[in-house]
Amino acid sequence: SAVISQKPSRDICQRGTSLTIQCQVDSQVTMMFWYRQQPGQSLTLIATANQGSEATYESGFVIDKFPISRPNLTFSTLTVSNMSPEDSSIYLCSVDPRTGYTFGSGTRLTVV
């Protein structure tokens, strides 16, 4: 299965600032997915990122708040913009290597 390196692993940020999370995959993948996991809850899909096209956002998530880049088949970034305490969550990237979706190690974000 694909190996995903995600960074940073955690960060504490001031409200109103932005944080960019990076995911690097050890193989080329068509789709990358960004999830949010709020404390004590399950995973919620933020958006799907395909290389060469704009990301597709799920209901409740917008590009201005969560801009995504996908410059090539092994890399993607998610930015959490203009952060508020409600954005405190774990953010995870995932890929579909056709044999099961694997996840990065996650970014634990705390907004103060």
Added chain:
Amino acid sequence: QKEVEQNSGPLSVPEGAIASLNCTYSDRGSQSFFWYRQYSGKSPELIMFIYSNGDKEDGRFTAQLNKASQYVSLLIRDSQPSDSATYLCAVNDVTGGGNKLTFGTGTQLKVEL
């Protein structure tokens, strides 16, 4: 709204017993089904996936799928304390040409000595 339902638990089983985790889903068009294990503070790790009706075994784990009844289950034989974690059921949604997962809320499993 496509839904994936799981009992949140906790489900407590003694060491060495069989743990049975269940999941139901609302979308009859769902094609593939995944079980993940998530330890506290860690990201989900894939245990196994299943596409076809029936059973699929991998070591101590068996996934069972019944599309007619829209449920999928995970059996863990000879449960160990290290199996204590939250187990997430996920269903593949391919509508609109996409290929994404919808997750249940997870079942917390506690394996007691």
